[in-house]
Amino acid sequence: MPSTPRYKLPYISTLIITVITAILLLIFGAQGNNTGYDFSSYKDVNYLVTTVTDGDTLKVSLNGHTETVRLIGVDTPELDSTNPYTVCVAQAAKARLQELAGQQYIALMDDTTQSNRDRYHRLLRYVIDGKAVDVGKQLLLEGLAEEYTYKSDYTDKAEYITAEKTAKLNKTGMWGTELCAAYK
DSSP states (O other), X not given: OXXXXXXXXXXXXXXXXHHHHHHHHHHHOSTTOOSSOOGGGOSOOOEEEEXXXXXXXXXXXXXXXXXXXXXXXXXXXXXTOSOHHHHHXXXXXHHHHHHHHTTXXXXXXXXXXXXXXXXXXXXXXXXXXXXXXXXXXHHHHXXXXXXXXXXXXXXXXXXXXXXXXXXXXXXXXXXXXXXXXXXX
């Protein structure tokens, strides 16, 4: 069996490393970006989150006044539930939304398939943080939210359903045994 000439070995090893790196970048993305969004392309990345109300609702400073924003495609447990486990998960979702977006400048993306506002008059938007992370999708991936469709399908629904299925498969957050274990 003929052997590989010595001068080709460095080329082959470099090629293998390059291919492996490319595959890993495709699988995991770069710097936590779980979307195809390019944050630098947003024209209006000047919405300061002033308050995180719960795991799927926040308030932003918008044109000199405060506007309530409901994340498209996700639903988190309610903080005022009578079930202690539900309240625990709701608190975890709110705390994570605070980490991802609280007191930070974010981008708000509308979805032309959705109403501008919900029945409570909240803006319906995707929330993208300063690292170009789709916050709603991240909550789903971490098992802190469930996919939720308001009235009609939204653009990123398939991705959101996949994110929720991933969390369930990995037993992450509310789908696992560790989060709020004392209340299960």
